[in-house]
Amino acid sequence: MIAYRIKQFYWAIESLFIKDDFKMLNMYLSNLELSLFMKITKAERQHSIRVCKAAIEYIRSNNIHDIDEYIMCKCALLHDIGKSKVKLNIIYKSIIIIINKITFGKFLKYNKNTRIINYYNHPKIGVELLKVIGQENQDIIDCVRYHHNVDMLKENKYIEIVYICDNCN
Ligand SMILES: [Fe+2]
Numbered sequence: 001m002i003a004y005r006i007k008q009f010y011w012a013i014e015s016l017f018i019k020d021d022f023k024m025l026n027m028y029l030s031n032l033e034l035s036l037f038m039k040i041t042k043a044e045r046q047h048s049i050r051v052c053k054a055a056i057e058y059i060r061s062n063n064i065h066d067i068d069e070y071i072m073c074k075c076a077l078l079h080d081i082g083k084s085k086v087k088l089n090i091i092y093k094s095i096i097i098i099i100n101k102i103t104f105g106k107f108l109k110y111n112k113n114t115r116i117i118n119y120y121n122h123p124k125i126g127v128e129l130l131k132v133i134g135q136e137n138q139d140i141i142d143c144v145r146y147h148h149n150v151d152m153l154k155e156n157k158y159i160e161i162v163y164i165c166d167n168c169n
Protein backbone atom coordinates (compact mmCIF):
# COMPACT_ATOMS: atom_id res chain seq x y z
CA MET A 1 0.00 0.00 0.00
CA ILE A 2 2.72 2.50 1.02
CA ALA A 3 4.89 1.34 -1.89
CA TYR A 4 1.97 2.00 -4.25
CA ARG A 5 1.44 5.52 -2.83
CA ILE A 6 5.16 6.26 -3.33
CA LYS A 7 4.86 4.97 -6.90
CA GLN A 8 1.84 7.25 -7.48
CA PHE A 9 3.76 10.22 -6.12
CA TYR A 10 6.71 9.38 -8.40
CA TRP A 11 4.33 9.14 -11.41
CA ALA A 12 2.86 12.54 -10.58
CA ILE A 13 6.31 14.14 -10.50
CA GLU A 14 7.45 12.24 -13.59
CA SER A 15 4.38 13.44 -15.52
CA LEU A 16 5.72 17.00 -15.29
CA PHE A 17 8.67 16.01 -17.46
CA ILE A 18 7.28 13.59 -20.02
CA LYS A 19 5.31 14.57 -23.09
CA ASP A 20 1.75 13.37 -23.78
CA ASP A 21 1.66 10.42 -26.14
CA PHE A 22 -0.14 12.17 -29.00
CA LYS A 23 0.39 9.24 -31.33
CA MET A 24 -1.80 7.16 -29.03
CA LEU A 25 -4.28 9.96 -28.29
CA ASN A 26 -4.85 10.74 -31.97
CA MET A 27 -5.28 7.06 -32.71
CA TYR A 28 -8.13 6.54 -30.23
CA LEU A 29 -9.79 9.91 -29.57
CA SER A 30 -11.90 12.14 -31.80
CA ASN A 31 -11.12 15.86 -31.79
CA LEU A 32 -13.97 16.56 -29.34
CA GLU A 33 -12.90 13.74 -27.02
CA LEU A 34 -9.31 14.98 -27.19
CA SER A 35 -10.40 18.50 -26.26
CA LEU A 36 -12.07 17.11 -23.10
CA PHE A 37 -9.04 14.95 -22.35
CA MET A 38 -6.67 17.94 -22.56
CA LYS A 39 -8.65 19.77 -19.85
CA ILE A 40 -7.56 17.39 -17.08
CA THR A 41 -4.15 17.97 -15.46
CA LYS A 42 -1.01 16.55 -17.02
CA ALA A 43 -0.64 14.09 -14.13
CA GLU A 44 -4.21 12.84 -14.74
CA ARG A 45 -3.55 12.60 -18.48
CA GLN A 46 -0.46 10.49 -17.87
CA HIS A 47 -2.48 8.33 -15.45
CA SER A 48 -5.19 7.77 -18.10
CA ILE A 49 -2.58 6.90 -20.74
CA ARG A 50 -1.08 4.32 -18.34
CA VAL A 51 -4.58 2.90 -17.71
CA CYS A 52 -5.11 2.67 -21.48
CA LYS A 53 -1.81 0.84 -22.06
CA ALA A 54 -2.57 -1.51 -19.16
CA ALA A 55 -6.05 -2.22 -20.58
CA ILE A 56 -4.61 -3.14 -24.00
CA GLU A 57 -2.07 -5.40 -22.30
CA TYR A 58 -4.83 -6.95 -20.15
CA ILE A 59 -7.15 -7.87 -23.02
CA ARG A 60 -4.29 -9.17 -25.19
CA SER A 61 -2.62 -11.25 -22.48
CA ASN A 62 -5.94 -12.72 -21.31
CA ASN A 63 -7.07 -13.44 -24.88
CA ILE A 64 -10.31 -11.52 -24.43
CA HIS A 65 -12.05 -11.38 -27.78
CA ASP A 66 -15.54 -10.12 -26.93
CA ILE A 67 -14.23 -6.61 -26.40
CA ASP A 68 -13.60 -3.89 -28.97
CA GLU A 69 -10.03 -2.70 -28.31
CA TYR A 70 -10.75 0.71 -29.86
CA ILE A 71 -13.73 1.33 -27.52
CA MET A 72 -11.71 -0.09 -24.61
CA CYS A 73 -9.01 2.53 -25.22
CA LYS A 74 -11.56 5.35 -25.37
CA CYS A 75 -13.07 4.14 -22.06
CA ALA A 76 -9.63 4.07 -20.41
CA LEU A 77 -8.49 7.43 -21.75
CA LEU A 78 -11.73 9.20 -20.89
CA HIS A 79 -12.60 7.58 -17.54
CA ASP A 80 -11.43 10.54 -15.40
CA ILE A 81 -12.39 13.50 -17.64
CA GLY A 82 -14.79 14.67 -14.90
CA LYS A 83 -11.71 15.71 -12.92
CA SER A 84 -11.28 18.69 -15.26
CA LYS A 85 -13.67 20.51 -12.92
CA VAL A 86 -11.44 19.83 -9.90
CA LYS A 87 -7.86 20.95 -9.84
CA LEU A 88 -6.17 19.43 -6.79
CA ASN A 89 -2.40 19.48 -6.37
CA ILE A 90 -0.49 16.23 -5.79
CA ILE A 91 0.04 16.69 -2.04
CA TYR A 92 -3.58 17.74 -1.34
CA LYS A 93 -4.83 14.83 -3.43
CA SER A 94 -2.56 12.31 -1.68
CA ILE A 95 -3.78 13.52 1.74
CA ILE A 96 -7.44 13.22 0.65
CA ILE A 97 -6.90 9.68 -0.66
CA ILE A 98 -5.16 8.58 2.58
CA ILE A 99 -7.83 10.13 4.86
CA ASN A 100 -10.53 8.58 2.68
CA LYS A 101 -8.93 5.13 3.00
CA ILE A 102 -8.64 5.48 6.79
CA THR A 103 -12.30 6.53 7.08
CA PHE A 104 -13.47 3.73 4.72
CA GLY A 105 -14.73 6.19 2.10
CA LYS A 106 -16.76 8.31 4.52
CA PHE A 107 -14.47 11.34 4.17
CA LEU A 108 -15.29 11.85 0.49
CA LYS A 109 -18.87 10.71 0.81
CA TYR A 110 -19.92 13.18 3.51
CA ASN A 111 -17.58 16.12 2.89
CA LYS A 112 -19.14 19.57 2.32
CA ASN A 113 -16.15 21.26 0.63
CA THR A 114 -17.06 22.07 -3.01
CA ARG A 115 -13.69 20.95 -4.44
CA ILE A 116 -13.91 17.69 -2.52
CA ILE A 117 -17.55 17.18 -3.54
CA ASN A 118 -16.55 17.71 -7.20
CA TYR A 119 -13.66 15.28 -6.80
CA TYR A 120 -16.05 12.70 -5.34
CA ASN A 121 -18.53 13.36 -8.17
CA HIS A 122 -16.03 13.24 -11.04
CA PRO A 123 -17.73 10.18 -12.64
CA LYS A 124 -21.06 12.05 -12.77
CA ILE A 125 -19.42 15.25 -14.03
CA GLY A 126 -17.60 13.20 -16.67
CA VAL A 127 -20.91 11.88 -18.03
CA GLU A 128 -22.27 15.44 -18.25
CA LEU A 129 -19.19 16.45 -20.26
CA LEU A 130 -19.65 13.46 -22.58
CA LYS A 131 -23.26 14.56 -23.19
CA VAL A 132 -22.04 18.05 -24.14
CA ILE A 133 -19.89 16.58 -26.95
CA GLY A 134 -22.73 14.26 -28.03
CA GLN A 135 -21.12 10.97 -26.98
CA GLU A 136 -23.54 8.17 -27.82
CA ASN A 137 -21.55 5.03 -27.07
CA GLN A 138 -23.17 3.50 -23.98
CA ASP A 139 -20.08 1.50 -22.95
CA ILE A 140 -18.00 4.70 -22.80
CA ILE A 141 -20.73 6.54 -20.87
CA ASP A 142 -21.09 3.61 -18.41
CA CYS A 143 -17.33 3.35 -17.90
CA VAL A 144 -17.03 7.03 -17.04
CA ARG A 145 -20.08 6.82 -14.75
CA TYR A 146 -19.33 3.57 -12.92
CA HIS A 147 -15.54 3.11 -12.94
CA HIS A 148 -15.45 3.41 -9.11
CA ASN A 149 -18.57 1.32 -8.55
CA VAL A 150 -17.73 -2.29 -7.57
CA ASP A 151 -21.37 -3.35 -7.93
CA MET A 152 -21.21 -2.63 -11.67
CA LEU A 153 -18.13 -4.72 -12.49
CA LYS A 154 -20.11 -7.84 -13.35
CA GLU A 155 -22.47 -5.85 -15.59
CA ASN A 156 -19.95 -4.66 -18.12
CA LYS A 157 -16.51 -5.99 -19.12
CA TYR A 158 -15.27 -2.50 -20.09
CA ILE A 159 -16.02 -1.17 -16.60
CA GLU A 160 -14.33 -4.19 -15.02
CA ILE A 161 -11.12 -3.72 -17.04
CA VAL A 162 -10.97 0.04 -16.43
CA TYR A 163 -11.52 -0.64 -12.71
CA ILE A 164 -8.69 -3.20 -12.57
CA CYS A 165 -6.23 -1.09 -14.58
CA ASP A 166 -7.20 2.15 -12.76
CA ASN A 167 -6.39 0.60 -9.39
CA CYS A 168 -2.81 -0.24 -10.26
CA ASN A 169 -1.94 2.95 -12.16
FE1 LIG B 1 -11.84 8.07 -11.30
Ligand SMILES: [Fe+2]
Nearest residue numbers: 047079080166
Ligand atom coordinates in the same frame (compact mmCIF):
# COMPACT_ATOMS: atom_id res chain seq x y z
FE1 LIG C 1 -8.44 6.94 -12.77
